[in-house]
Amino acid sequence: xxxxxxxxGIGGLTVLHQAKKLMPQEDYLYYADTDHVPYxxxxxxxxxxxxxEAVDFIAAxxxxxxxxxxxxxTSVAIQSLRARYSFPILGMEPAVKPAVKNIAVSKRVxxxxxxxxxxxxxxxxxxxxxxxxxxxxxxxxxxxxxLAEQGCFDDGQAxxxxxxxxxxxxxxxxxxxxxxxxxxxxxxxxxRQILGDTVTLLDGSSGTVNNLHRVLAEKNLxxxxxxxxxxxxxxxxxxxxxxxxxxxxxxxxxxxxY
Ligand code: DGL
Numbered sequence: 064x065x066x067x068x069x070x071x072g073i074g075g076l077t078v079l080h081q082a083k084k085l086m087p088q089e090d091y092l093y094y095a096d097t098d099h100v101p102y103x104x105x106x107x108x109x110x111x112x113x114x115x116e117a118v119d120f121i122a123a124x125x126x127x128x129x130x131x132x133x134x135x136x137t138s139v140a141i142q143s144l145r146a147r148y149s150f151p152i153l154g155m156e157p158a159v160k161p162a163v164k165n166i167a168v169s170k171r172v173x174x175x176x177x178x179x180x181x182x183x184x185x186x187x188x189x190x191x192x193x194x195x196x197x198x199x200x201x202x203x204x205x206x207x208x209x210l211a212e213q214g215c216f217d218d219g220q221a222x223x224x225x226x227x228x229x230x231x232x233x234x235x236x237x238x239x240x241x242x243x244x245x246x247x248x249x250x251x252x253x254x255r256q257i258l259g260d261t262v263t264l265l266d267g268s269s270g271t272v273n274n275l276h277r278v279l280a281e282k283n284l285x286x287x288x289x290x291x292x293x294x295x296x297x298x299x300x301x302x303x304x305x306x307x308x309x310x311x312x313x314x315x316x317x318x319x320x321y
Contacts, residue, residue, distance in 0.1 A: 064286070065091055066089050066275070070245060078268045095297075101205065115144070122148055131144065137156060165263075242266040245266075
């Protein structure tokens with residue numbers, strides 16, 4: 064059986080990339096809701112409807128677990144998904160907990176994500192729990208999702224956008240920037256360019272992937288298969304996307320050094 068990964072677009076590949084490193088012999092299914100990307104500027108109701116449609120399709124395939132590899136979809140739909148399906152469903156959340164836990168003296172944490180993720184109660188509940196000393200600031204970066212979907216990685220647009228978006232922030236006060244949207248992981252080099260070498264870039268992929276491994280082990284669902292990935296977009300098989308997605312997985316390999 065396969066492990067399914069779901070995102071509005073190419074963002075979730077960044078989490079699948081980590082999963083493949085930890086569990087190379089599992090078979091995977093990757094579903095990108097390309098008809099409806101980006102989610103981050105839509106209403107909660109719209110996002111919930113799109114996610115449920117997608118997961119109904121995924122549930123009809125041969126899957127043993129689902130990773131909602133999208134912070135935005137997780138923040139609005141994870142509870143209703145868990146109520147609806149019996150297989151294990153893991154979500155993403157901005158890595159605020161480890162960021163605040165390891166904060167340097169007199170420094171702050173900058174949490175970046177889509178506007179929906181930053182607005183949703185789920186994040187504010189988390190902040191109430193882990194950030195009692197108010198050490199975090201929030202910054203929406205929706206354009207990075209568009210740039211990633213358009214494949215604009217190396218033309219300077221992302222760095223220009225980040226420079227503009229952070230111009231009112233005193234960047235020296237941050238020791239950590241949380242990448243709270245899976246699409247942002249493609250731009251670690253641009254973040255570095257703007258933030259310098261000393262800032263930690265933290266995303267939630269390894270936390271989610273470690274949880275996935277633990278849950279599969281507990282339920283005796285780990286398998287030694289051939290490590291294949293099957294691709295789908297918005298309810299259609301999408302084998303033609305394989306070359307493009309292979310290139311993206313290569314880029315992610317490089318981003319590990321940032
Ligand atoms: N990749 C998604 C996330 O982690 C959402 C991007 C979008 O569709 O706006 O939030």
